[in-house]
Amino acid sequence: MTAATTQQVFRAIADPARRSILDRLAREGATAALELGAGFHGSQPALSKHLRVLREAGLVRTRRDGRRVLYTLRPGPLADVERWISLYRQFWEGRLDALARHLDETP
16 A cells, blocks of 8 residues: 555544444445445535545455445455555554553553
8 A cells, every 4th residue: 555545544434424324334335425425424525535545545445336336345454554564563462461561560
């Protein structure tokens, strides 16, 4: 993944509405845009913009099913996010382990 694409992914997931869309696609699988709009608290143009941002970041793919456009989660681009978070997870796990040892040693 290129640096520009990584930045697009971080920008895409920074928005709570887009995270909500990704969560729904992760739970429900392929979902039509109109169905995604049913749980969306905004206008149709705003939903379309969010879906475009997710597509451009490579986080969703589309396919036609008759007249419907189905959106599907593409989790691959989130691997860079996971790698970035893992650096901090290692830091905090070490700190939490040290805290646990300290608490175990404290009378």
